[in-house]
Each structure stands twice: as C-alpha cells, then as structure tokens.
Amino acid sequence: MQEKCRLVWCPIALFLLLASRALAEDRFHIGTIANRGSFAYEHLRYAIDRWNSEHGSHTHIKFSIVSPIRYDNNYEERMCEIMQQGIVAVVLSNEEDEQDAQLIKSMCHYFNIPCLSLASSSLRDTVSDFVTLLGPSRGAGARATSEFLDSMRWTGFLLAYQHGTDLEELSPLMQYKQIADTGGRRIHIKVRRLPNNTDDYEPFLKHVKTRLKQTNIIIHSNNITVLYNLLQQARGLNMAEPPFSYVFTNTDLSLLEDFLNNMYGASFHCNITGLQLVKNDPMMKTQLALTSEAVYVAGMAIYRMREVGLDVKGLWKWLNLSS
Numbered sequence: 589m590q591e592k593c594r595l596v597w598c599p600i601a602l603f604l605l606l607a608s609r610a611l612a613e614d615r616f617h618i619g620t621i622a623n624r625g626s627f628a629y630e631h632l633r634y635a636i637d638r639w640n641s642e643h644g645s646h647t648h649i650k651f652s653i654v655s656p657i658r659y660d661n662n663y664e665e666r667m668c669e670i671m672q673q674g675i676v677a678v679v680l681s682n683e684e685d686e687q688d689a690q691l692i693k694s695m696c697h698y699f700n701i702p703c704l705s706l707a708s709s710s711l712r713d714t715v716s717d718f719v720t721l722l723g724p725s726r727g728a729g730a731r732a733t734s735e736f737l738d739s740m741r742w743t744g745f746l747l748a749y750q751h752g753t754d755l756e757e758l759s760p761l762m763q764y765k766q767i768a769d770t771g772g773r774r775i776h777i778k779v780r781r782l783p784n785n786t787d788d789y790e791p792f793l794k795h796v797k798t799r800l801k802q803t804n805i806i807i808h809s810n811n812i813t814v815l816y817n818l819l820q821q822a823r824g825l826n827m828a829e830p831p832f833s834y835v836f837t838n839t840d841l842s843l844l845e846d847f848l849n850n851m852y853g854a855s856f857h858c859n860i861t862g863l864q865l866v867k868n869d870p871m872m873k874t875q876l877a878l879t880s881e882a883v884y885v886a887g888m889a890i891y892r893m894r895e896v897g898l899d900v901k902g903l904w905k906w907l908n909l910s911s
C-alpha cells in the first residue's frame with residue numbers, strides 16, 4: 589500500500605512541479621500595427637519566436653504578438669485596439685510614413701507605453717521617456733558614405749535617390765566638402781531622382797552614361813529589388829566595367845553577394861561598395877536584425893526589473909491607469 593502511494597505521489601509531484609514552473613513563467617504581449625503577412629509583422633513574429641526559444645526558459649519571460657484584427661482602420665484606431673490587449677511595448681517598423689509614425693509615438697508617450705522604433709531618427713522627433721530609437725540616426729549612412737569618399741578622391745559624382753523624403757537624410761552628401769577640405773579640388777555633384785513605379789531603369793542609366801557622362805554613381809534606395817534591377821540592367825549596358833564605380837547606401841547590399849560574385853552568370857568588373865549595419869552569420873536583413881534587437885531590449889528590460897523586485901505587470905497597469 590505504501591509502495592502504491594509512492595507510485596501515485598511521483599506523477600502528482602511531477603505535475604505540481606511543472607505547474608509551478610508554468611505559473612512562474614509570465615507571458616507578455618508585444619504590439620504591432622502592421623498587417624498580418626507584411627514584412628514588419630513577419631519580422632516581429634520571427635524575433636518573438638527567437639526570444640522564446642533562446643531566452644524564454646531561463647528568464648521565465650515569453651512574448652506573444654498582438655496586431656489589429658481590422659486593417660481598414662486608421663493608425664489611431666489600430667493603436668487603440670492593440671492597447672486594449674495589455675501590451676508592454678510597441679515595435680514600430682520603418683514601413684509607416686513619418687506622419688503616421690509620429691502619431692504612434694505621441695500615443696505611446698501619452699499612454700505610457702514603451703515604443704521601440706526601428707526607423708531612422710528625424711528632426712521632428714520629440715524627446716520622450718517612452719520612445720526608444722533603435723535605428724541609425726538620420727543621415728548616418730550619408731555621413732559614412734561621405735567619409736568613405738575621402739579615400740576615393742572623386743572629382744564628382746551622381747547622387748540618385750528614390751523618394752523626395754530621402755533628401756533630408758542625404759543632405760550630408762549633397763553638402764560634401766568645401767574646396768578647402770579637398771586640397772583645392774572642386775567636387776561636382778549632380779542629383780537625380782530614380783524613376784518610380786517601374787522596373788525599367790535602362791532609360792535612366794542611358795541618360796547617366798550619355799548625357800550626364802557620370803561614372804561615379806551613388807544610389808540611395810531602401811528597396812533591395814531596385815538595387816538588383818539597376819545592377820542587372822547596368823551590366824547589360826556595359827556599365828559594370830571600369831571606369832564605372834557604384835556606392836550604395838542600402839545596408840542590405842550584402843544580401844546580393846551571390847549575385848555580385850558571378851554565381852548566377854552575372855559579370856561585374858567595376859567597384860561596387862555598400863554599407864553594412866549588422867554583421868550576422870548567416871546574413872540577415874537589417875530590419876529583421878533590428879526587430880530581433882527590439883524584442884531582446886524589451887525582454888531584458890523586464891528581466892532586469894524583476895531582478896530589482898519590481899512587479900512588472902503591476903507597474904504597467906499603474907502607468908496606464910495614471911495616464
């Protein structure tokens with residue numbers, strides 16, 4: 589009889605042990621206003637899965653993603669919807685335009701909800717204890733490119749950009765060096781906008797080659813597909829040979845490494861330079877890496893708060909009620 593009691597007690601004890609561990613593990617909600625299936629949504633889902641698998645067990649902190657059910661609502665209504673589900677943070681991608689992003693940041697500030705923004709900082713950003721900017725500062729890519737040009741000793745270049753809103757970010761390049769800073773050399777800079785709503789860049793490239801007669805070209809586009817099409821079509825126009833040189837401000841150019849290294853029959857014999865913000869093996873898109881960093885920041889913040897004895901969920905409720 590005593591042996592039977594022991595046999596019964598073992599599974600009960602195991603059950604209670606597992607139950608106590610489950611109770612000790614908290615699940616928190618991280619919000620996004622992105623549409624399901626969008627890059628921003630899938631990046632956040634991946635980042636949350638990565639945190640849960642790599643850090644969930646030893647921190648006893650796990651996350652789940654919260655997004656709006658109705659995507660035909662405006663951004664204010666989307667924010668109201670996800671805030672009602674007890675989110676501890678909002679991850680703001682760079683897919684939203686600046687006006688909508690500012691609205692979301694102001695709502696996070698007003699309702700005391702931490703906002704982790706992946707977009708570059710803007711001159712219009714207001715200082716808030718509840719908004720953390722994880723993306724590079726506005727114009728950082730242009731400043732890095734400007735410093736790189738010091739070693740190239742170019743006498744001039746073409747700066748091609750994709751959107752009108754890019755000009756603020758590119759200002760360090762458009763104001764590149766006074767004559768006194770270049771040993772008396774005068775730098776000639778031409779600025780042109782890339783054709784939009786098309787995959788055919790041949791007319792633009794022909795104009796650069798025959799009319800502008802520029803061989804030093806800086807391309808600014810956040811769309812990696814645009815860069816691929818430009819390079820592919822430049823090769824067809826013999827613009828992938830010396831004396832042509834290209835600099836790309838996109839931090840994901842390394843994702844085209846196989847294409848550039850002739851694995852798919854391409855042939856590039858000119859200088860092609862790009863920036864890289866995140867070094868990861870295997871290679872990872874910058875936005876995906878920043879999203880993973882945002883979730884890690886949220887997770888470690890909660891973990892540190894627990895270490896000093898703060899009731900995280902209670903604190904979040906108090907902050908929301910006091911707003």
